[in-house]
Structure formats: structure tokens, C-alpha cells
Amino acid sequence: MKKEIIIFVLCIAFFKGYTQEYCPIIPLPEKIEKSKENFALNRNTVIVFEDEQIKRIGDYLQSELLRSVQITLSTSNKKAASEIVLSYSKAVPNVIGAYKLAFTKNKVTISGRDNEGLFNGVISFLQLASSAKKANNIINIVGWQITDQPQYNWRGLMLDESRHFFGKKKVKQTLDWMAFYKLNRFHWHLTDQHGWRVEIKQYPKLTTVGGIGNYSNENAAANYYTQEEIKEIVSYAAERFIQVIPEIDMPGHASAANRAYPEFSGGGSKQFPEFTFNPGKELTYQYLTNILRETDVMFPSQMIHIGGDEVHYGNEKWNTDGDIKQLMEKEKLSDLKAVENYFFKRMADSLLLIGNKVLAWDEVAESNLPKNETIVFWWRHNKPEQLQKSLDKGFSVVLSPRSPMYFDYKQDSLQVHGPNWKKFSLNSTENVYHFNPEKIPVVFPKNNLVLGIQANVWTERIVTEQRLDYMMYPRIAALAEAAWTKNSNRNYAQFILRLKDQFPLYKKSGLYYFDLTKPDLTGEPKE
Known part of the structure; x- marks a missing residue:
């Protein structure tokens, strides 16, 4: 745990003096490039679907934006002055679940070869919106050009x-x-x-x-x-x-x-x-x-x-x-x-x-x-x-x-409840993150x-919802990146920085999560 705290402190110290913003998405996309323009999401923005089959994904985006950032958007199959466009595209990598995300000042384009890819693009947009600042019912979202595909299906x-x-x-x-x-x-x-x-x-x-x-x-x-x-x-x-x-x-x-x-x-x-x-x-x-x-x-x-x-x-x-x-x-x-x-x-x-x-x-x-x-x-x-x-x-x-992918196992040496495999391996967030089949x-x-x-x-040792949350979060985020992002693109120090942005979302959802940035475990729930 001391190692994770040190990494976290170094991340904060480094990025305080770093002017370029980092992409907060988990799991980390394959290709990311900062856009020249940001996007102002507001109640006049319209979710545009170019195909009737896409409508249910547009409806999901609409409901999730209301739930997560309290903004109401309409949906349409017609263009608008401020729009989020969902569309199929052959320019997206030919991989199940792949997507592209593109920003201009008045338009966000989310594209995929299939509905699963479109949905993944919508999720990335929702993560960007959830971490953005809101003022006067306008959410200013940092713009990115993203091409992404999963490592595993x-x-x-x-x-x-x-x-x-x-x-x-x-x-x-x-x-x-x-x-x-x-x-x-x-x-x-x-x-x-x-x-x-x-x-x-x-x-x-x-x-x-x-x-x-x-x-x-x-x-x-x-x-x-x-x-x-x-x-x-x-x-x-x-x-x-x-x-x-x-x-x-x-x-x-x-x-x-x-x-x-x-x-x-x-x-x-x-x-x-x-x-x-x-x-x-x-x-x-x-x-x-x-x-x-x-x-x-x-x-x-x-x-x-x-x-x-x-x-x-x-x-x-x-x-x-x-x-x-x-x-x-x-x-x-x-x-x-x-x-x-x-x-x-x-x-x-x-x-x-x-x-x-x-x-x-x-x-x-x-x-x-x-x-x-x-x-x-x-x-x-x-x-x-x-x-x-x-x-x-x-x-x-x-x-x-079982090591490191059993989430009932201990995630820290100070943790009281939960087994660890023959007392030599902890299923820490870091160990989950670094799981590499090549080894x-x-x-x-x-x-x-x-x-x-x-x-x-x-x-067996997880009786309450609090305990379940504590053992799943934030390791579930590390699992997601280990499964989606290639090992060559992973960086644990940078992941910890993005993970910190998730903690307010956990609190908002009422999750009793394990805060690996704190040096004590006084908040550990019982079995």
C-alpha cells in the first residue's frame, strides 16, 4: 500500500505543474489526441441518430446524461446547431466494440461499425461529461480525437x-x-x-x-x-x-x-x-x-x-x-x-x-x-x-x-478480512492492473x-453490500483497463491519476469504496 500512496503523491505533484490536461477515460483508449476545440454541452444540444436502429443507444445516452450530470437533451434524426451525432462508419477499426470519438466546437461525433462499438463510444463520452465542470447549466467538455478498440472481447x-x-x-x-x-x-x-x-x-x-x-x-x-x-x-x-x-x-x-x-x-x-x-x-x-x-x-x-x-x-x-x-x-x-x-x-x-x-x-x-x-x-x-x-x-x-483476479482476496497487507493466496500474494489494485497473460x-x-x-x-466472507463495494471498487476499474488496454499502453501512475477522478462518482452513487490513497484502513467494513 505504501508504494501506491507514493505513486499517487508523485502523480499529483507532477500534474500540478503540467499544463496539458489528461484524458480521464477508464479504460485508457488506444489512440488519443487533444482536440483544438472543446464542446459546450447544454440543454439545446440534440442527440442525433442517423439510423433508426441506433435510437435505443441515443435514448440510453439521453437518460444517463440526466442521471449523471442533470442535463436534459432531446433526440432527433435531424441535424442541430449543437449536436451529438451517433452513426455507423467503416472508418472505425474492424473489431467488435471498436469506436471513434471526434470533437468540434458544436459537434461531437460518436461512430462505430456495430451497436456495441457505438455504445462504447457513448460510454467514453459519458465519462468525459461526468468529469467535466458544470456552470450555468453548461458542461464544458475537453475535446479529444479518439480511436479505440478492445484488447479482448x-x-x-x-x-x-x-x-x-x-x-x-x-x-x-x-x-x-x-x-x-x-x-x-x-x-x-x-x-x-x-x-x-x-x-x-x-x-x-x-x-x-x-x-x-x-x-x-x-x-x-x-x-x-x-x-x-x-x-x-x-x-x-x-x-x-x-x-x-x-x-x-x-x-x-x-x-x-x-x-x-x-x-x-x-x-x-x-x-x-x-x-x-x-x-x-x-x-x-x-x-x-x-x-x-x-x-x-x-x-x-x-x-x-x-x-x-x-x-x-x-x-x-x-x-x-x-x-x-x-x-x-x-x-x-x-x-x-x-x-x-x-x-x-x-x-x-x-x-x-x-x-x-x-x-x-x-x-x-x-x-x-x-x-x-x-x-x-x-x-x-x-x-x-x-x-x-x-x-x-x-x-x-x-x-x-485466483491471483490476482479473485476480488474476495485481500487487496492490502493491512486489511483484516479476506484471504490471500498462501500469504505471499495480495490482489492489490496494482497487481490486477498489471496482469499480463504473456507472463x-x-x-x-x-x-x-x-x-x-x-x-x-x-x-463467503462478503456479507453486506458495504463489504461487497469495498472489495470491488476500485479494483473493477483496474480489471477493465487490464482487459481493454494493451500492456504496452498501460501506465499505472497515470491510471492512479485517472482513478482519483472516479472517487467522487463512487461517493455520489453511495458506494463504500476502498480509497487506496489513504495510509490507514480504519474504514474497512467487517465481513
Whole structure:
């Protein structure tokens, strides 16, 4: 932490005497050039959309300007004396999500090849407006010429709501901030040992029984999302060009489901009772397939994450279960890992039949899943061999290593709550920012299979909204820049300067953020 404070102080000292203003956008755009003219945003400015398909993006800009800077603009398909023009353009780099932003005295042009690029350009404009000075209902925005494109197409954040449930309002606020930082994949961990959080109409006890309890209190009232609430949140995310990927964990981490329907339990161990589904029962596959079918209806991303991690924690009873013994004999499965792989192949087939890609943690690297339909999430940073196996098999991968991309881990040595990996690594804002796949000891193929980067927020030790905020902000901003901006363009000292501009926005939104510029942690909330 002392290092970050020193960097911050040096930034302030340097830029106090620096006359040229810096571009405050996070993540840092690829190409930036100062405009000769600034733009005066006022209530007479019109948002102009040249194509009717763009109108919803214009409407979003209109509503966000009212919310963030309290200025009301009209929208039109006709030119105006002061205008913000949204348009498609082939001059924009041919990359999904790329955009251009250009300023003159009376006109801002936001252009993209696609709607996602246009939206990203709108976000950059909103960031510029949010950091600009306002006087007499006029916002004087410093002009920039920007050409920008993302380093990765997968820029993700995972939230675990099984261990502790936060609810629709908090999830929507999280999606707002993801959009503000151009993060575009929301991985939603909805089922685990401590609670089942998604309504499945065919199996109502999953929520009424399985939804009871959390990590802190096994008797807490049932908390879960109805299918209508899920659809509302998915729609809210789609307006912000964020895809929502649900996780239905299997065959381990199944305790909550097994409380509701014990007939499908594969047992567990002393420490992790009733931890698994039973891969030896044919009815288990039908049961889980029915669940995945309903899940597919709610989530149009056509990607469902089915976990696959840490099964060995609680599969002790597989050694003595008669149905599993018969399965092993019939399918010639040599050990319990082979049983896992068999189970995963069966469930992958179910997903493929309903048009979904198969997403899973890096334990499935040994399995023989279809390479073009499988995405592996590498989380065990101390096991690069799992990443290498995935790449060698041709699986697409998302990099979400426990160090530094677990946001439940400590972010500072003075922090009281939260683990750090074997007490030698902190997931500080700086470590998140400097994450560089090129330093991972693996050989990446020429046809780069890395889709992108994701941070994971596990919530065993995160009980309150304050604690959730404290662990996510400002690390979410560092994640965004690590995922969007090439390593060669990154500068941590300059990032800290831009990050400081975000703190007033956090305060305005009521976020209980971690201020890494202060030398003490007296404000750290409890677990």
C-alpha cells in the first residue's frame, strides 16, 4: 500500500505543474489526441441518430446524461446547431466494440461499425461529461480525437450470490458500473452448497427448500430470483451490451439442491456432506437436463457455466455407491476422475442439444469435450498446466486466475478480512492492473484461444453490500483497463491519476469504496 500512496503523491505533484490536461477515460483508449476545440454541452444540444436502429443507444445516452450530470437533451434524426451525432462508419477499426470519438466546437461525433462499438463510444463520452465542470447549466467538455478498440472481447466479472444474496437492486448497480467501464460479460454464480438462487418451475423445492440459508446462517429465510426477475435483469444487462452467463454448478457444490431433492444426491464427505449429484443414476441426467432447459429459456447468451470444480472435496461416497460401481463397470471407467469426465460429457451433450456452449472451470481440461463448443475458465494460477492442457486441446479459455483476479482476496497487507493466496500474494489494485497473460508459463498457440479476462467475486466472507463495494471498487476499474488496454499502453501512475477522478462518482452513487490513497484502513467494513 505504501508504494501506491507514493505513486499517487508523485502523480499529483507532477500534474500540478503540467499544463496539458489528461484524458480521464477508464479504460485508457488506444489512440488519443487533444482536440483544438472543446464542446459546450447544454440543454439545446440534440442527440442525433442517423439510423433508426441506433435510437435505443441515443435514448440510453439521453437518460444517463440526466442521471449523471442533470442535463436534459432531446433526440432527433435531424441535424442541430449543437449536436451529438451517433452513426455507423467503416472508418472505425474492424473489431467488435471498436469506436471513434471526434470533437468540434458544436459537434461531437460518436461512430462505430456495430451497436456495441457505438455504445462504447457513448460510454467514453459519458465519462468525459461526468468529469467535466458544470456552470450555468453548461458542461464544458475537453475535446479529444479518439480511436479505440478492445484488447479482448471477453471482459468479465463474476458475482457469487449463493454464499450471500444481494438482490436485484445491487445487481443492477453492478451492471451499471460494468457498463461504465466497458465490461461486457456478467458471470452469475447462482447455485452452490449454501443456497439455490434461481427459480426452476419444474422443481419448486430447489428455491423454497434449497434457497434457505447462506454461508453465515444456514437458517436464513429463502432468497432467490424468480424467472421474471431473472428476465428483467438479463434485459437490463442487454441494454448495456452485457451478456449474462448463469452458472449451475455440478456435479459438486450441490448441497443446496440435494436438500431439496435428496434422491439425486451422490453423497459427500464428513466436511462436505451431500456435496455431489449422483452420476450413477440415469434419472440424475434427466433431472439436471430439465434444469438446464429452463435456465436456457431465461438466458439468451446461449452459454451456461456448469462448474465442474473441486468435486474431490466431497465425492467420497462414490467409492461405495452401488449405482456408481455399476456405471464404472459398464463404461469401463478406471477411477473417480473418469466418472467425473463421463458425467461432464453427458451434461455437455445436453447443453449442445439446446444450442448452448459448455463453460466450466479448469478441472475439465482432462475431459474430451468438443473443442469448438467449450470454454475453460483457468482459475488455479498455481496450475498453469491446466491452462496448457486446455490450449493444447483447442479449448477457448478465459483467464480468471485466483491471483490476482479473485476480488474476495485481500487487496492490502493491512486489511483484516479476506484471504490471500498462501500469504505471499495480495490482489492489490496494482497487481490486477498489471496482469499480463504473456507472463504465464505456457505456450500460447498462434490461433490465440484466449477470449479474455475475468475477475471473480466469491462471497463467503462478503456479507453486506458495504463489504461487497469495498472489495470491488476500485479494483473493477483496474480489471477493465487490464482487459481493454494493451500492456504496452498501460501506465499505472497515470491510471492512479485517472482513478482519483472516479472517487467522487463512487461517493455520489453511495458506494463504500476502498480509497487506496489513504495510509490507514480504519474504514474497512467487517465481513
